[in-house]
Amino acid sequence: MLQGQRLVISHPFPLTCHTFKPSHSLPHFSLKILGKPKPFHLPLASHKSDQAHRYKPQTTTQDDGIPTADVKIIAKFKTRHNYIRVLQVSRKADHPFAGSRLLLLDSPGNIHSISFLFKSLTNTYFDVFATLPPILPPGPVGILGFGAGSAARLMLELYPELRIHGWELDPSVVAVGREYFGLEKLEKQYPDRLYIYIGNALKASIRNGFAGILVDLFSKGSLIPELQDPTTWQKLRKSLRKGGRIMVNVGGSCVEAEDGRRNGKMVMEETLKAMHRVFGDELFILNLGNRKDEDSSIALTGKLAVSDLDAWKKALPRSLKGYVDMWSAYQG
Incomplete structure (x- = not known):
């Protein structure tokens, strides 16, 4: 029971990070406790906390408790x-994640x-992932690290012709x-457009290649080590059809690993360097962090000219257009 303390959810989405753990710092997606450190036990049900000590912010953000x-x-x-x-x-929570699972x-x-019961957009990096299809050639998109399907759900709703593996x-x-x-329900709704496979995502392949690939591969709280190896990116590039692109959640300092030696920012930088060795100048970065000490980023491969940005914006719903302006060339 966590009487008189507040839980903080932060995150590596367009708005900072997310993890669940006691800490004094705002942690990739994080639920954290601020205040005097105590053993952390997740409750099996909701508990009432002392009303005199409950946190009631004037304006809440994802960094608030x-x-x-x-x-x-x-x-x-x-x-x-x-x-x-x-x-x-x-x-009823006074928080942007109110009503979410x-x-x-x-x-x-x-x-x-x-996921939210009454809306599709999440205000997280899944929304950024959903901007990818308009700049891809015709063909299926692969999601490596499918999770519970947050990115797939949004893309299937936005792009009626899209097929996802x-x-x-x-x-x-x-x-x-x-x-x-x-x-x-999503699988039943889109039986010919959504295919899910159990297995090693780095061995993913389909006939004629992917038009695009989303990479969201974490293990034990860290980007998997294979993503810091240029050989992995060479193989993924070969699995693309002509004009295909890869968008990657590369995490950042806000991502908390089980192994303290796997510093989130360091692993992100090593991953970007590995990608740069393969994609060269055709590598772009979008920073989602709200704080300098809690960066979280998405990477994108492929050419990106000014004319491409304009066409990209026009193809997106108004709620997603703003992400196009957030990309910048990776500087190494």
């Missing part, structure tokens, strides 16, 4: 690959999927997606 009374854990178990938790944030993986509690290593993550995040 969510009282424990407004967060309920509805599933929690361990698998061979993950420590899985599903949390529900009350619709969150999928947390690994011990630090990085958030890997988010998603890979997820842990079958339990997909099962949780089907039970708690509406993935089963």
Whole structure:
């Protein structure tokens, strides 16, 4: 029980980071506790906290706290690959995540999927992922690190002709997606446009190649080591058809790993350097962090001229156009 303390959700989406863990710092997706450190035990149900000590901000952002009374854990178990938790944030919470359902993986509690009952946009990096299809050649998109399907859901709704092939290593993550995040309904709704595979995402392939690939591959709270190897990016580039692109969640300093030696910012920089060796000047970066000490970024491959940006904007719904202006060339 966390009487008189506040939980903070931050994140590596367009608005900072997200993890679930006690800490004095604002942590990739994070639910953290500010105040005197105590052992952290997620409640099995909501608990009332002392009203005199409840946090009542004037204006809330994703960096502001969510009282424990407004967060309920509805599933929690361990698998061979993950420590899985599903949390529900009350619709009454004074927070941008009010009414959302969150999928947390690994011990630090990085958030890997988010969904809202009455809206599709998430105000997270999944929205950035959803901007990719308009700048791709015709063909299917691969999602490496499918999670509970947050990116897939949004793209299927926005682009009626799009076909998605998603890979997820842990079958339990997909099962949780089907039970708690509406993935089963999504599969029935789009039987000829959504295909999900259980297995190593780095071995993903389809006939004639992908038009685009989304990479969101984390393990134990860190980008997987293979992404710091240029050989991995060479193989992924070969799996693209002509004109294809790759968009990557490369994390940043706000991502918290189980191994303290896997510093989020350092791993991000090593990943970008590996990508740069393969893609050269055709590598761009979009920073999502709100704070200098808590950066979180998305990378994009392929040429990006001014004329491309204008056409890209015109092809996107108004709610997503702003992301186009946030890209800049990777400087190394």
